[in-house]
Amino acid sequence: MTQSIVRYTLRGLAAGALLLAQLPAAAQARREYLLTNDWKFAKGDVPGAAQPDFQDAKWQTVSIPHDWAIYGPFSSTNDLQKVKIEQNNEAQATTKAGRTGGLPFIGTGWYRRPLAVPGFGPGKRAVLVFDGAMSDAHVFINGKEVGRWPYGYNTFHFDITPFLQASGPNTLAVRLENQPEASRWYPGAGLYRNVHLLVTDDVHIPVWGTYLTTPEISASAATVKLKTKVEMPGGKAAGLRLETEIRDAAGKVIAKASTPLPAGAQEFEQNLTVPKPRLWSPETPVLYSASSKLFAGDVLKDEYTTPFGIRSFKFESGKGFSLNGQPRKFRGVCNHHDLGPLGAAVNTAALRRQLTLLKDLGADAIRTTHNMPAPELVQLCDEMGFMVIVESFDEWKKAKVKNGYSQYFDQWAEKDLVNMVHRDRNHPSVVLWSIGNEVPDQWAPGGVAIAKQLQDIVHREDPTRPVTAGMDQFDAAVGNGFAALLDVPGFNYKPHRYPEAHAKLPQGMLMGSETASTVSSRGVYKFPVEKGKDKKYPDNQSSSYDVEYCNWSQTPDEEFAAQDDLSYTMGEFVWTGFDYLGEPTPYDEKWPSHSSYFGIMDLAGIPKDRFYLYRSRWNTAAPTLHLLPHWTWPGREGQTTPVFCYTSYPEAELFVNGKSQGRQRKATTGTNLQARYRLMWNEVKYAPGSIKVVAYDAQGKAVATEEIKTAGKPHHIKLTADRTKLTADGQDLAFVTARVEDAQGNLCPDAGNELEFAVSGAGRFRAVANGDATNLQLFHEPHMKAFQGMLVALVQTTDKAGPVQLKATGKGLKEATVQLKSESAAKPR
Secondary structure, three states: OOOOOOEEEOOOHHHHHHHHHHOOHHHOOEEEEEOOOOEEEEEOOOOOOOOOOOOOOOOEEEOOOOOOOOOOOOOOOOOOEEEOOHHHOOOOOEEEOOOOOOOOOOEEEEEEEEOOOOOOOOOEEEEEEEOOOEOOEEEEEOOEEEEEEOOOOOOEEEEOHHHOOOOOOOEEEEEEEEOOOOOOOOOOOEOOOOEEEEEEEOOEOOOOOEEEEEEEEOOOEEEEEEEEEOEOHHHOOOOEEEEEEEEOOOOOEEEEEEEEOOOOOOEEEEEEEEEOOOOOOOOOOOOEEEEEEEEEOOEEEEEEEEEEOOOOEEEEOOOEEEEOOEEOOEEEEEOOOOOHHHOOOOOHHHHHHHHHHHHHHOOOEEEOOOOOOOHHHHHHHHHHOOEEEEEOOOOOOOOOOOOOHHHOHHHHHHHHHHHHHHHHOOOOOEEEEEEEEOOHHHOOOOHHHHHHHHHHHHHHHOOOOOEEEEEOOHHHHHHOOHHHHOOEEEEEOOHHHHHHHHHHOOOOOEEEEEEEOEOOOOOOOOOOOOOEEOOOOOOOOOOOOOOEEOOOOOOHHHHHHHHHHOOOEEEEEEEOOEOOEOOOOOOOOOOOOOEOOOOOEOOOOOEOHHHHHHHHHHOOOOOOEEEEOOOOOOOOOOOEOOEEEEEOOOEEEEEEOOEEEEEEEOOOOOOOOHHHHOEEEOOOEOOOOEEEEEEEOOOOOEEEEEEEEOOOOOOEEEEEEOOOEEEEOOOOEEEEEEEEEOOOOOEOOOOOOEEEEEEEEOEEEEEEEOOOOOOOOOOOOOEEEOEOOEEEEEEEEOOOOEEEEEEEEEOOOEOEEEEEEEEEOOOOO
16 A cells, blocks of 8 residues: 555554544544454354344454465365366366365355444545455445455455444454365465555545656656545535655655645646656665645645655667666566465565565566565565566456456456556556466457457556566467567567567567476485476475476576577566465376475575576676585485586586586587586586585686585584564564584485474464475474475564564474564554
8 A cells, every 4th residue: 555644553442542542633634554453253154244243252363464274274175176277288187186275265254343443423534445355355344235356366445434333333344255266376365465444534635546657867857747636525625735745765855846736626736856866776776755745725634655766667679678777687586475384364574585585586576476466565675676567367258267367357357457557556666567477368369359458458547667468378479469469578488489579579579477487396306317397206396406397388597598698588587486385386186285396495485406596697796606416315325416506606616525526617608508507517426425616706716615515313403583683563573494403513404303393472483384395284383394404483473572482392303492582663653
């Protein structure tokens, strides 16, 4: 949501009244409350649950965001699908057990809570905003239905003013229902994103009521054009005036405007000038804010703040993409919306951790596959510096799954697109809108017309950004005009056909909207090391040598070469940044696999080897030197065990137990694309001890080393927290990595010890994950087996400040503790 002046967590009637008494008079114009606590939840369709007098005392008490299905249990019968996946080039239907994660998300769920509306009465308006509700939301106030919104990924809002009792009490109820075979991945279930209550004057700026652009930018000044809608009783009000101040990142006012509303108008237009603007980019994510006050005469009616950034970008024929006048190629990842062990329940700390890891990777862009993201993600991308493709649909009129979005398309597609664009069009991070992913309408009759219809809607609502789509049906899309229609053509897994697309399409540019689909399991290595498609093993794992991929895709190196060699390519979006729940290719048909293998990082957020392959290419600010595999192979003595090095340095020498295996230098030409981006010693024989790599710079000087030693028996647990200072807001998280190590501190790479966790102090245990796609242990229980020697435990704060301790124990292992500190949350502004 666009920021408001005051935001609170509304706990109930008494708390709401207390907050009202504490509010300063100047802040009465607009209040925003997060409806986080005091919710009651029940699974199943409950007659009468919308009625105010319904007795819900026996229902479960939950906090929002809430994903009812992530608590399991896992089962192969949850959403069992017998389907032919055309996108995977399947010739016949087969049974897929883990396609949607093996979690119990199907069915109906009800949420209820008392709704205090502080300050509500004559002359006031109240609006509920749902950042996302999975799915087919029906919202009730005092037993009467306020509205419905089917698409679970989109943000929607309802004016509830006519349904409220000014003196109270009021009851909010929400009915959600997930159909079987409605998704190709784990969608989550419930009120899995935040719910907001807005209370304003009846003369007010509506939800997403501002539209801010920066049409002219130079080194000396930037023009800011701000359009602000106003709503008023009867469509008219006397003497309205909008006063706007632009503030820089330090909060200093740098521009002002005061504008009367023209007679008969419903929208203000203001043009302000920012002197010597600091430009937004992934490297310099500088943010400004436009703070507006709406007056009727001398009476303050509303306040509204629009954060924004100043930047320019172009997509040009023959030149590709440029940001602030500088050509660049996207170093992007595709990401699903789930947060691993948290499921679909959004959490800002978890999103921030993902983006922090992606920053270290060197990534600068995200494609929100295949749906609208949580608003917190887009806000964090503004703040931390990531360019974003906001994507809308995985389905149009022609279905991929039995009960997918196609059932809603005709009635809801335009409404969904308008909400998507209006919510996110002020964000500097957003540079492209995607109207679809691999839709079968690429080749179906009428598909080109639908694409034009959707693109026109987006252009109408935001003329400043181009439109793209992820295309996988190359021949159809290029041959029938579908690809030519799009502002920016995006191709999924087609690096070998980029020259053909460039020759046939009018845009003179293209991008890899989805690339690689390389599969691997963290810390698992298979022999012999061979490049291959759809390889399967009895243990349901994939090799971390990063040479295994899907039948429709490639290894990373093929895309690297296309991006390097073809000037008209504009970068790539790798499938995927993180593993996600569902789509366990290549084990779609083999339970217990129930999460993906595509991720550069696993489901727990632990980097795989592939992380360093991409980092060696993308992170230009810090060197990369990474050696694989591990060097603990009892029983492989004397057998060929290839060693790879992922590095940003051009050359390196490998030593096994002190004996040189020769120097390798990255190739600059040739058909062996792996040799351009990896250093490989393919004939190394395993011998216990150590492997060591020495890296050389372009001048041949030895500049860095890395060594991996053969591990002994598991001896102790080592804990490392991503953050040690947390906020006591009941939502903040620390991600603590647990390693099983030998007495010398070497990772025990095959350790599968069961670890137990206990949290004391001002925190609580939240979840645990080990990154194993076959693991059926429940995330919310405080114990789990390590996978390849590692896992991650999550500690959540309470609303009380103080010290927090996490203790980890395991049979036969020396225990470990980590100390955290939870500090009081900042008071509302």
